[in-house]
Amino acid sequence: MESQAPYGHALRTSCDKCRSAKVKCQREGQSCSRCVQRDEECTTTFLPRKVPKPDRRGRILHMESRIERMESILAASGLADEVATTPATTGSPTTDLDDRLSMLLLHDEGNSTFIGTASNLSLFSPAGLNWITNRTNCSDLSDLVKKRAQEISIFKETCLYPSHVHRGQAPLPPKNVADPLISCYFDTLNSVIPLFRRDKFEQLYVQQYSNNPPKSTSWYASFNVILALGGLLSLDEDIYAISEGSTRTYTAALDYIRNSWHVFTELSLNCRDFMTIQALITMVRPLT
Template sequence: MSRVTLLADVQLLQIIALEPYLIDRGDLLREAQYTYLRRVEEAPMEPRRPRKACDLCYTRRIKCDRQEPRCSNCVTYAVDCTHTAVSRKKKHKAQRDSGAEGTEDIQSLQAKVQRLETELAQLRGQAWVGNQAQKLRKTTTTAQVEDGRAEDPDHTRGLLTLPPLQQGMAMVGVFLNTLNSVLPLFHADTLLRLVGECYALHPRQRDPVIWAAINVVFALANQQVPKEIRDGVSSHQSDETTEYLNKAQSVISDIILGEARLINVQTLVGMVMVLQTAHNLKPSLILISATMRLVHQLGLHNHVASSHLDPVQRRQHTRVFWLAYILDKDLSLRAQQPSFQLDDDIDVELPSSWPMTTDDNDNTAGIVVTVDRTARMNYFLARVKLAKIEGHIYDCLYSTRALNQSLEERRTARENMTTAIYEWQASIPPEFGAAVVILNTRDKPEHKGFFFVLHSSSLQCMTLINRAHAWDGQWVSGLRDHSRGIQPLKLPPG
C-alpha cells in the first residue's frame, strides 16, 4: 500500500481506538472499521521482477554495465557483484493518479477524527461535571444530617408515610377546631375525605400533593397545641412541626410544578402560615411568591374562573384566595417589600358567613362568639380588611413611588391611612377589643392567639404610619424644640 493509504489507515485506526467513547456513534465507528478492512483486503500485490543492476549499483544509484562475472563498478570498489538486495516498489500510474483522491480521503478522515476528539472532550467534561454534582449532593446531604435537616428517609425510598390513623385524626380534629375555625383553609368535609382516602392507600400509591397537604395540617395543628410549661414559658411542639413541614417540603417540586389544583395552593398557603412565625422571613417570602403565581394561574382572584363550580366549592376558592391575600400583604409590610396581588386586579366577593345551601354546615367558619353568646365577630373578614390597609400603607408610604412624592402628598397619605385604621378599629365589636377579648372568649383559649395577632398587627400599622421621618416637619420641629427645652415632646397623633 502507498504512503497516502497507510496514513489514511492510521487515521482510521485512531477512530477505532475511540470505540469505548463512541457507544452512541455506532454508525461512524462501523464505517471506519469497514473502510480499514476493505483497504487491507483490496491492497494490490505487486509482482517481483528480476533486477538488471547489481546490488552495489542499485544501492548507490549508479549505472550498471552488467559485465560478467563482475561489473566494472564492482571491480573498481573491489566488492562481490551480487543481486540479493530488495528492490524498491515502483508506484504505478494508477496510484499516482489516485494521489489527489487519497488526499481528500485523508482530509475527510482527519475532520472526522477532529470531530470525534471534540465530542470525546465534551463527554469527559460531562462526566467530570456529573462527578462533581454527585460529590456536592453527598456533601449537602452530610451537612443536612449534621444540621438536623436531612430529608425524610421514607420519601427518599418512595414511601409517603403518615403517622398512625388514630394519631393523625386527632391532629386533624385539633386543626379543624382551632386554626381552621377562624381562618378556613380547608372545607372540613373535604379535608376529612382526603385524609381517609390517603390513609386507605399504600404509601407508594399516595398522591404526593395530598400527602404534603396532610403533613401541613399536622404541622399547623402542632403549632396550636402547647407542649408543656418549661421554666414558666410555654413552648410549642417545634420539633414535630418542623418534622411535618420538612416532609411536605420534600415534594415541593410536585406542588409547584405539577398540575395546578386548589389543593396545591392550600398546601403552599399552609406552609407560609407555618413559616411566617419565624424571625427569618425569607422562606415565607419565597413561598408566598410561588403561591400567588398559582393563585393567578387558577384564576382565584377572579370570580369568572370559579363560576362553573357549585356554591360550596366556589366559596372555598374565595376563602383560599383571601388567605393568600392576607399573607401576601402582611409579609409585604413586615419585610418592606412589594406585594404580589394588586387590589385593582381583584374581582371576588369578601368572605361571608351566610349559608350557601340548606344543608351547609360550614357557614360558621371565621366567626368568633363570646362566651355568653351575646356578641359575634367575623374574624376572617376583619383580617382581610386589615390586610387591605397594610397594602395601602406600603403603597402610599414605603413604595418607591411614595418615596418620590412631595412632602404634602406624603402627609396627606399618612392622614388617610390613619383615618382608615381608626375606621377599622371602630368596626371591631367592643366585646372583642384588646382589653377584654381574653375574658369574653375564655371558653376558647386558643382564640387569644388569633386576637393577639389581630390587634398587634393594627398597632404595627399605626406605628409605621406615625413614626418620625425627616420629611415630617411637625415631628422635626417638635424634636428640635424639646431638645432646646422650649416645650415638652408631643406624642404622635396615633
C-alpha cells in the first residue's frame, strides 16, 4: 500500500523496491508493474528534500562565547591592562616596538621605513648602516664601508673607455702572475657569491696558457674581470705584492677591467652562451 506524501514535498515516482534495484518504476494503479509481477507489496517512503537552513543564531552565540572567553583570558593574564596603560605611563616614542619589529623603522614624526628586499632602503646606505650600528652597538661594518667609499673608485668618467692613452687591449699576464689572482678571487669573493664553477673554470684556464687558447669572447671577458677582481681583492687581503707595489697591481686591475669592457658590445649582442651571462654579471660587481 502506498503511503501518502507529506504536505510540501514532491511526489516520488519510484517505489522503495525499484529504487533499491535502481530500475525504472512503472506505475499501474496503486502498485508498479515490477511489484505486481513479483507479488510484493509496493511501498513508497517519502523523504524531505528541502535542505535545512544553517543555524545562524547558534553560530553567532558560539562566536560570542569564544570572544568572551578570550577577553577573560586576556584580563586574567594582565596583557589588556598593560596595552591600555603603556602609552600613558611609558611615554617612550617607538623603542620597544622598533625592537620587536627589527626590519621596520618607526620615526618620531609618525612615518615608517621598511628595510628589506622589497624596499628602496639598502642596509649599506647611510641610514641602513646607522640602523645596524644602533642594533649591534658596533660600528665595524659602518667604518669598513665608509673607508671603502673614501678610497679612489676604479670607475671614473674615462676609466673604462678607450682614449689616446689607452688604445687597444692590454696583454694578459703570464700564468705565474695570474695564478695568485685567480686563487684570491675564488677563495674570497666566489666562495661568498658563487658565480663560476671552479672546476669548469680551471679547464679553460689551463687551456688559456696552452697552444690552443679558447676563442670565446665570453671567456675573454670573464677571465679579464676575474683577474681584475682578484687583483683588487689581493690588495685588501695583502696577500699578493709585486716589486712595483700596490699601485702597479691597481693599474693592472684597471687594464683587465678595460679589456672586458672593450668587448662589451660583442658580448651583449652576439654571444649566446651561459658564460656570457656570468661575464656580464661579474663586470657589474666592481661598480657596486
